[in-house]
Amino acid sequence: MTDQSVLRLEQVSHVYVGDQGAHLVLENFNLSVGQGEFVSLVGPSGCGKTTALSLLAGLLVPTSGRALLNGARVTGPSMKVGYMLQQDYLFPWRTIYDNVAIGLEIAGYDVRPARIDGLLEELGLPGAGKRYPHELSGGMRQRVALARMLAADPDVMLLDEPFSALDMHIKLQLEQLVHDTLRRRGKTAVLVTHDLAEAAAMSDRVIVLARNPGRIRFELVVPEALSSAGPLEARRLPGFQEIFDRLWAELEQVDADLPAAGEDRKGGSSRE
Numbered sequence: 342m343t344d345q346s347v348l349r350l351e352q353v354s355h356v357y358v359g360d361q362g363a364h365l366v367l368e369n370f371n372l373s374v375g376q377g378e379f380v381s382l383v384g385p386s387g388c389g390k391t392t393a394l395s396l397l398a399g400l401l402v403p404t405s406g407r408a409l410l411n412g413a414r415v416t417g418p419s420m421k422v423g424y425m426l427q428q429d430y431l432f433p434w435r436t437i438y439d440n441v442a443i444g445l446e447i448a449g450y451d452v453r454p455a456r457i458d459g460l461l462e463e464l465g466l467p468g469a470g471k472r473y474p475h476e477l478s479g480g481m482r483q484r485v486a487l488a489r490m491l492a493a494d495p496d497v498m499l500l501d502e503p504f505s506a507l508d509m510h511i512k513l514q515l516e517q518l519v520h521d522t523l524r525r526r527g528k529t530a531v532l533v534t535h536d537l538a539e540a541a542a543m544s545d546r547v548i549v550l551a552r553n554p555g556r557i558r559f560e561l562v563v564p565e566a567l568s569s570a571g572p573l574e575a576r577r578l579p580g581f582q583e584i585f586d587r588l589w590a591e592l593e594q595v596d597a598d599l600p601a602a603g604e605d606r607k608g609g610s611s612r613e
């Protein structure tokens with residue numbers, strides 16, 4: 342996969358320097374994601390999942406090693422990389438149409454109304470362009486965030502827990518929508534999630550990270566029968582439970598390897 346990788350982290354280490362001193366978050370981290378591949382990163386809080394995405398997105402520069410997009414070094418944010426987060430960050434004073442168009446406007450691209458309307462329709466929001474974010478439910482707002490990301494037609498989608506704030510029913514619907522939309526368009530994606538079932542149901546490959554410093558502990562290729570089925574159907578198929586159990590066991594082991602003292606799991610990694 343070396344040469345065909347759309348995304349790569351090569352021997353990446355990353356150190357944050359703050360009031361508490363230097364904190365090595367990722368160490369000799371290697372990741373390759375092929376064209377059209379959907380890869381999930383799971384692991385305990387603070388193991389560096391979001392940091393890895395930020396390096397791929399060009400929001401951070403690695404302390405050592407390099408991030409590559411389509412073989413070229415990542416030097417900053419690019420329209421070729423879309424980002425979707427837990428929060429939708431829609432602008433409340435802009436209509437849905439204007440929220441979807443904003444990335445294109447800022448980049449100086451031609452905004453074609455029919456394309457924006459078509460995207461909204463494709464994502465189950467027909468006619469929503471004139472409405473405002475406060476008129477929409479959380480799930481609908483995330484659909485708008487998805488539309489905003491797709492509007493620029495990026496090569497790569499980085500998804501940082503985009504479903505985690507949603508009710509179960511809406512979450513599953515949105516997982517399915519994201520899966521179908523990205524597969525249909527042949528997009529390459531990296532998903533960060535704490536939900537093992539979500540990772541198992543959506544991905545071609547799941548990577549389990551350990552922390553302090555963040556590194557790959559385990560990698561699992563999801564059988565094609567599951568990864569191509571879509572997240573709703575995958576959960577019903579034989580073999581799904583086995584994948585889930587394997588990931589669960591690895592994550593339990595990561596937990597067992599952590600320092601035992603009662604630490605705040607969210608910020609525990611800063612105490613070294």
Ligand SMILES: Nc1ncnc2c1ncn2[C@@H]1O[C@H](COP(=O)(O)OP(=O)(O)OP(=O)(O)O)[C@@H](O)[C@H]1O
Nearest residue numbers: 357359366385386387388389390391392608610611
């Ligand atoms: N800008 C920053 N400055 C200093 N430390 C940071 C910064 N951003 C993140 N960290 C620390 O780096 C570690 C990794 O953070 P990161 O957000 O990448 O982890 P994560 O695996 O995504 O965690 P979570 O699952 O909780 O979102 C954490 O200990 C975090 O507190």
